[in-house]
Amino acid sequence: MAAILKGIVATSVLSSSSDFVPKGVQLPSLKSLPVSERKGGFLVDGSDAKVVPVSNARARSAGRLVAANAVAAEKSAASTASKTGGHELLLFEALREGLEEEMDRDPRVCVMGEDVGHYGGSYKVTKGLAKKYGDLRVLDTPIAENSFTGMAVGAAMTGLRPIVEGMNMGFLLLAFNQISNNCGMLHYTSGGQFKIPIVIRGPGGVGRQLGAEHSQRLESYFQSIPGIQMVACSTPYNAKGLMKAAIRSENPVILFEHVLLYNLKERIPDEEYVLSLEEAEMVRPGEHVTILTYSRMRYHVMQAAKTLVNKGYDPEVIDIRSLKPFDLYTIGNSVKKTHRVLIVEECMRTGGIGASLTAAINENFHDYLDAPVVCLSSQDVPTPYAGTLEEWTVVQPAQIVTAVEQLCR
Amino acid sequence: MALNQITSSSRSKLLKPLSCFSSSTSLRRPFSSSSDDNTVITVETSAPFVGHNIDPPCRSVETTPKELLGFFNDMAVMRRMEIAADSLYKSKLIRGFCHLYDGQEAVAVGMEAAITKKDCIITAYRDHCIFLGRGGTPFESFAELMGRKAGCSKGKGGSMHFYKKEAGFYGGHGIVGAQVPLGCGLAFAQKYSKDNTVTFTMYGDGAANQGQLFEALNMAALLDLPAILVCENNHYGMGTAEWRAAKSPAYYKRGDYVPGLKVDGMDALAVKQACKFAKEHALKNGPIILEMDTYRYHGHSMSDPGSTYRTRDEISGVRQVRDPIERIKKLIISHNLATEKELKDIEKNLRKEVDEAIAQAKESPMPDPSELFTNVYVKDFGLEAFGVDRKEVKVVLP
Numbered sequence: 001m002a003a004i005l006k007g008i009v010a011t012s013v014l015s016s017s018s019d020f021v022p023k024g025v026q027l028p029s030l031k032s033l034p035v036s037e038r039k040g041g042f043l044v045d046g047s048d049a050k051v052v053p054v055s056n057a058r059a060r061s062a063g064r065l066v067a068a069n070a071v072a073a074e075k076s077a078a079s080t081a082s083k084t085g086g087h088e089l090l091l092f093e094a095l096r097e098g099l100e101e102e103m104d105r106d107p108r109v110c111v112m113g114e115d116v117g118h119y120g121g122s123y124k125v126t127k128g129l130a131k132k133y134g135d136l137r138v139l140d141t142p143i144a145e146n147s148f149t150g151m152a153v154g155a156a157m158t159g160l161r162p163i164v165e166g167m168n169m170g171f172l173l174l175a176f177n178q179i180s181n182n183c184g185m186l187h188y189t190s191g192g193q194f195k196i197p198i199v200i201r202g203p204g205g206v207g208r209q210l211g212a213e214h215s216q217r218l219e220s221y222f223q224s225i226p227g228i229q230m231v232a233c234s235t236p237y238n239a240k241g242l243m244k245a246a247i248r249s250e251n252p253v254i255l256f257e258h259v260l261l262y263n264l265k266e267r268i269p270d271e272e273y274v275l276s277l278e279e280a281e282m283v284r285p286g287e288h289v290t291i292l293t294y295s296r297m298r299y300h301v302m303q304a305a306k307t308l309v310n311k312g313y314d315p316e317v318i319d320i321r322s323l324k325p326f327d328l329y330t331i332g333n334s335v336k337k338t339h340r341v342l343i344v345e346e347c348m349r350t351g352g353i354g355a356s357l358t359a360a361i362n363e364n365f366h367d368y369l370d371a372p373v374v375c376l377s378s379q380d381v382p383t384p385y386a387g388t389l390e391e392w393t394v395v396q397p398a399q400i401v402t403a404v405e406q407l408c409r
Numbered sequence: 410m411a412l413n414q415i416t417s418s419s420r421s422k423l424l425k426p427l428s429c430f431s432s433s434t435s436l437r438r439p440f441s442s443s444s445d446d447n448t449v450i451t452v453e454t455s456a457p458f459v460g461h462n463i464d465p466p467c468r469s470v471e472t473t474p475k476e477l478l479g480f481f482n483d484m485a486v487m488r489r490m491e492i493a494a495d496s497l498y499k500s501k502l503i504r505g506f507c508h509l510y511d512g513q514e515a516v517a518v519g520m521e522a523a524i525t526k527k528d529c530i531i532t533a534y535r536d537h538c539i540f541l542g543r544g545g546t547p548f549e550s551f552a553e554l555m556g557r558k559a560g561c562s563k564g565k566g567g568s569m570h571f572y573k574k575e576a577g578f579y580g581g582h583g584i585v586g587a588q589v590p591l592g593c594g595l596a597f598a599q600k601y602s603k604d605n606t607v608t609f610t611m612y613g614d615g616a617a618n619q620g621q622l623f624e625a626l627n628m629a630a631l632l633d634l635p636a637i638l639v640c641e642n643n644h645y646g647m648g649t650a651e652w653r654a655a656k657s658p659a660y661y662k663r664g665d666y667v668p669g670l671k672v673d674g675m676d677a678l679a680v681k682q683a684c685k686f687a688k689e690h691a692l693k694n695g696p697i698i699l700e701m702d703t704y705r706y707h708g709h710s711m712s713d714p715g716s717t718y719r720t721r722d723e724i725s726g727v728r729q730v731r732d733p734i735e736r737i738k739k740l741i742i743s744h745n746l747a748t749e750k751e752l753k754d755i756e757k758n759l760r761k762e763v764d765e766a767i768a769q770a771k772e773s774p775m776p777d778p779s780e781l782f783t784n785v786y787v788k789d790f791g792l793e794a795f796g797v798d799r800k801e802v803k804v805v806l807p
Contacts, residue, residue, distance in 0.1 A: 194579075
């Protein structure tokens, strides 16, 4: 968890050639700052995992978030506004940066997927890597998800650290057996003999009229598999951090990206940083209601938050990031403060991440709730092609505003 | 030549008295029963190899007395273990699925004789004897079968999940065919680290019809991976005979552009020769398919009597004519390496050892309840899943 960053600071276990962010992590607490300054991202601090808001005075002006078409572009970057200033890049470039740094750091890290090599990746995440590391290390596979995922698991059993790219998360349904039985369970069924340090990543979610089969949210199918971890990135900053953490983790990690978020621009630190795989991100602290969200819905929520603030509400927005396991600590603290929870997700109503989260919150924080947990999810329908219909399948900011108003009555 | 005592099978036509120079001399020399390591015995395999897109290796296999006695010993242990597992299952000490390997032992021992522990083997769920071949002990096997903590997978895997990482044994997989892509992944890692080893990916005639096998084979051939796909063709995919499941049961030919070799899987020496040949080939030219023509005496698993889809005559016929242990026994006796009585004594001792292992395993403790939650995740700096009040909650999710 936060021990990662602390570990980076404290020990040389993770030492590598590049600089770490010793100073940047231990920024002074900003309790002294007025509330308005405390917007934006955070960096997880040391042992007690207290969320320390980061001064974004500089970042707010400098770090614009250039969003794709209909995605709200409100929030400022969650980056250190340290002396170096950082550099601006798009989300897919941030993923590539993280990937490249890890490949430089550890020769066992390799990539496999369709069109990741010579083509550069269908979303350009692996662009240029094949030229740099060679065709074996950045492997173009045939269209055979089941077997190349299996191949990656087999390679991981011997100690390699493969990263499997699904061109679209939906295609990984073909590899479900390998992911569930071999990837997730081998560490257990072998009595701990084999570790599967694999990363499975790819874009999912509802895109721009991609049709039903290419708009799937696989986190709801994978969430019950024991032995895997799931994380969802939403900003260039957390994309790079989560990618690096996932690669370094000894457990199989599924990193969910979103088709519409690849062109988000943000300023991220120059120094190396790794985020925690199990921690949620406090996007906007507040008092009235806890809104839990992840991936693309974060932007819909922040757009709705603008409207809500104008109407006088003070929502606390948390990007849960870790889909398995949930960061019940951060979520719990928030629930204890606000007593009202709204979950906004892109999964379908039935059996999605929101359903599990609702159950978890009800089970653990029932006493703190003033109102039932409200979960806004996508409709239980295959995603239609027509633009207007597609819009209605996912949660829109107006619905979020209405839900908060009802919740806070 | 030692095999000319076999009468009924048509195979006897192939067992003409050896006319080639090398073998005839060696058979006339008397040997002392204390096996001399330096002597080389050359034996002809029971049947010639059949190649697909490749020149098959020579039928003459070189072996030593030590190796032959070792084969006998290992196969006898394997046979004894499987039979003991049968009775343990019937007395409900082993539960769930139990797939027995008796009849197919020659594949396991022959393969081991041709390779090192650095080469990897991965197989499906009929893995008890391969585990033994890789250096596992009967105690570990029985303990795992009975779900004890001392088992090779700490009791958490069961019959279908035997693993031995340090000996290059990667299991042990329940889903038919899923181990083949894994095996190609092992070969990928071997090529990646350039350590001149190969992977034997084993599967059955039932799994040979899985799509992922062809996907994996395509990738292995594309990347020249040192993968050897071994089809243990025991002619029945559970209850379905091979001719009812496959349009073309010539599994060694299914690689098309990948060469294949058909081997008599009941002849340990033929298996050894084929595996040696395959290893050399795979290191130079990429994947190759070996089809081991073998047979299982038991049914598919303990819940299958094994006689509804085949006749008892067929089973006993194969046992009389092609039994791998009998074959080696005859070789040993005919080369005067040991007498029949000595072999019987060895078997009796082995039986006692196996029985001791069973008794020991029966006494060994079940896993601690806390083991339910261990090894779900690897505890490293990355994973500290916190529950509500900062206590580590590894499994109670979300």
